[in-house]
Amino acid sequence: MGSVPIFSVGDRVRVRKAAPLGHIRTPYYIRGHEGVVERYCGAFPNPEELAQQRDGLPAQPLYRVRFRQKDVWPGYRGSAADVIEIEIFQHWIE
Amino acid sequence: MKDLGAYRPLDYFQLMEVSLRELLVAKGVVTDDAIKGAMATMRARGPERGAAMVARAWLDPAYKDRLLANGSQAAEELGFEVPGLKLIVVENTPQQHNVIVCTLCSCYPRMLLGIPPEWYKSRPYRSRVVREPRKVLAEFGLRIPAKVPIRVHDSNADMRYLVLPMRPAGTQGWSEDRLAATVTRDCLIGVAVPRIPKQPKSRKS
Numbered sequence: 001m002g003s004v005p006i007f008s009v010g011d012r013v014r015v016r017k018a019a020p021l022g023h024i025r026t027p028y029y030i031r032g033h034e035g036v037v038e039r040y041c042g043a044f045p046n047p048e049e050l051a052q053q054r055d056g057l058p059a060q061p062l063y064r065v066r067f068r069q070k071d072v073w074p075g076y077r078g079s080a081a082d083v084i085e086i087e088i089f090q091h092w093i094e
Numbered sequence: 095m096k097d098l099g100a101y102r103p104l105d106y107f108q109l110m111e112v113s114l115r116e117l118l119v120a121k122g123v124v125t126d127d128a129i130k131g132a133m134a135t136m137r138a139r140g141p142e143r144g145a146a147m148v149a150r151a152w153l154d155p156a157y158k159d160r161l162l163a164n165g166s167q168a169a170e171e172l173g174f175e176v177p178g179l180k181l182i183v184v185e186n187t188p189q190q191h192n193v194i195v196c197t198l199c200s201c202y203p204r205m206l207l208g209i210p211p212e213w214y215k216s217r218p219y220r221s222r223v224v225r226e227p228r229k230v231l232a233e234f235g236l237r238i239p240a241k242v243p244i245r246v247h248d249s250n251a252d253m254r255y256l257v258l259p260m261r262p263a264g265t266q267g268w269s270e271d272r273l274a275a276t277v278t279r280d281c282l283i284g285v286a287v288p289r290i291p292k293q294p295k296s297r298k299s
Binding site (some may be wrong): 046047059064072076081082087 | 182192197245250
């Protein structure tokens with residue numbers, strides 16, 4: 001799990017569907033969903049490690065990923081073009 | 095149940111805060127005055143800085159480009175110090191409306207907007223605006239036409255967000271300050287759009 005970004009803008013990615021214990025910044029509602037990388041944000045110390053009083057290094061690449069609301073919420077009411085954008089750390093992407 | 099009158103015992107987190115603060119002061123890590131000063135500064139801060147950035151962007155297309163490319167640098171350009179802030183500015187257009195939430199807690203660009211409103215931190219807003227944004231915005235009095243896509247931004251990690259609203263019609267020739275006055279906190283979160291005060295109708299005598 002290095003600091004080098006391996007995904008590019010426009011890549012289709014899936015968020016890991018997992019439920020580890022601890023301080024997780026990947027909202028539960030988005031786990032297991034597929035979206036498209038909107039931008040790369042830089043690398044940041046891993047919050048899951050920081051919460052354990054460790055240094056969080058190596059820093060984890062962070063992306064903003066765009067998801068279609070219709071894909072995320074069953075029975076979503078609204079435009080098919082409505083989206084939600086969320087920051088996802090690389091180690092949560094598969 | 096015993097009537098306690100106006101007395102309210104401290105809850106767990108209040109007690110934790112008081113204990114930690116008193117310890118830090120007793121050990122000389124910080125002073126009472128420094129804490130009071132920081133709280134006063136924080137409480138006094140409103141959304142004026144965010145509003146000033148928007149008004150500048152409306153008047154200066156080159157500034158707007160820089161604002162959208164690097165929000166933090168654009169804030170510093172106006173003299174607003176934002177150490178450590180990673181600001182992403184998202185632009186409302188006739189083709190898209192943006193709204194900000196932090197579903198995990200209450201992340202918010204406090205250095206530019208001050209303390210977030212209570213509703214921003216509330217569970218109903220955080221849980222609902224991600225899954226039914228149109229309904230929530232309508233409850234704020236903002237109806238987004240069905241043909242305009244909504245982009246919800248979950249401020250869940252290291253970035254912070256600011257909405258760049260559209261300049262309201264009828265503001266040609268307005269000064270930067272006058273424009274900034276139309277940009278409320280809610281406009282910068284995306285649950286409102288700037289409106290110009292209605293001209294008072296001429297009274298018939």
